[in-house]
Amino acid sequence: MxxxxxxxxxxxxxxxxxxxxxxxxxxxxxxxxxxxxxxxxxxxxxxxxxxxxxxxxxxxxxxxxxxxxxxxxxxxxxxxxxxxxxxxxxxxxxxxxxxxxxxxxxxxxxxxxxxxxxxxxxxRLDGTVITDTIPSHLSSAEQRRATSEAVVDALVALHGIDVTRGELASLGRPEGYLRRQVDRFSGLWEVSATRSLPAVERIRDWLGRNLPASQAASVVHGDYRMGNLMFVPEAPARVLAILDWEMATLGDPLADLGYLTATWSEAGSPPTPLELTRVTRSPGYLTQRRLAERYQSRTGLDLTPLPWYQTLALWKAAIFCEAIYTRWQRGERPDDTSFGPSLGTGVPRLLERAGRYADLNHAREGDRYQHHRRR
CATH class of the missing domain: 3.30.200.20 (Phosphorylase Kinase; domain 1)
Structure with a gap:
């Protein structure tokens, strides 16, 4: 030290x-x-x-x-x-x-x-945060799967808390959460962006036209990913603590699942600035689809509109990263020599990935989600 x-x-x-x-x-x-x-x-x-x-x-x-x-x-x-x-x-x-x-x-x-x-x-807690390397005690195929399952199960438990009474009831208004998210991040883009990226407005309009109906109200972490979890320092895999609650509020639980799955690294997917836990590309970890299936089996929520939430997650991430990029350009992040500069190309990559979830890159806007809603 x-x-x-x-x-x-x-x-x-x-x-x-x-x-x-x-x-x-x-x-x-x-x-x-x-x-x-x-x-x-x-x-x-x-x-x-x-x-x-x-x-x-x-x-x-x-x-x-x-x-x-x-x-x-x-x-x-x-x-x-x-x-x-x-x-x-x-x-x-x-x-x-x-x-x-x-x-x-x-x-x-x-x-x-x-x-x-x-x-x-x-x-201070004595635990393990997994990012670039796999801890030896969680490196077996069995423990890689168990780690993935623990990530989902901790989220299910968080979303199962009663938020209608006590201190938690004052953390936010679940009603209208999704609309407020779209409006809030639209406003953040307007005040922080210094360049023109038409995909931001295109995705915003698609999100606004296709708002799903929230099926439940829960605590929403807002940045739920493996890098914000601490695991106990021995096998079997078990979450010791959930970290980084800055963005927590009350809202739609599928917002967390959309973010978790959209930012989850898996083999064959192109990298983005949000690839903060690369190890899940390795064999043994659950895929995005398997994560969602485990969540659905434990909550009973309909995941048909999940692509909408995944689009929202990456669109918000792109806008937030653009704010960081702007701060870096202005010299307000003097210690940042890698992440800030990388966002010049990283933000457009996030928007491109968001467009894939919405299918805006290959089909008429709104078609994919509207199709899911009709099924």
């Missing part, structure tokens, strides 16, 4: 931070003071950046015998109503009370004078 370095990402003091043109992500004396006020550890702290997130930033913080995880948003300026760490912490607290596997929230800081944005601390 690094200790008290001085640089662009992490600096030792608030005085040093004020001298920089671009604000740092971690100010060690500010964090140390916050830990003091909450009785967390003693003495100097050590830090390590963790996770593969391209938006919010997560650090492992060690101080004496104490170890916590700090999560914060990216450098300001931030798009309106995004990266709300205070709300994310509240969501996790509420979900934990309903038995959802989430890290314990240790402390929340709403004072933006410390790091420039709010942040929170959560407990």
């Amino acid at each position: 690094d200790t008290v370095p001085d640089g662009v990402e992490v600096v030792a003091s608030l005085d040093r931070a004020r001298q920089l043109d671009s604000p740092p992500l971690l100010v060690l004396d500010a964090v140390t003071g916050f830990l003091d006020r909450h009785g967390i550890g003693s003495g100097p702290l050590a830090w390590q950046r963790i996770g593969d997130g391209q938006s919010n930033v997560t650090y492992l913080i060690e101080r004496g015998r104490e170890c916590v995880v700090l999560r914060r948003g990216p450098r300001p300026p931030l798009p309106r109503s995004t990266h709300d760490m205070v709300r994310e912490a509240r969501v996790q607290k509420a979900l934990g009370e309903h038995g959802v596997p989430v890290p314990e929230i240790v402390a929340v800081c709403e004072d933006e004078s410390l790091l420039g944005v709010p942040f929170y601390l959560m407990s």
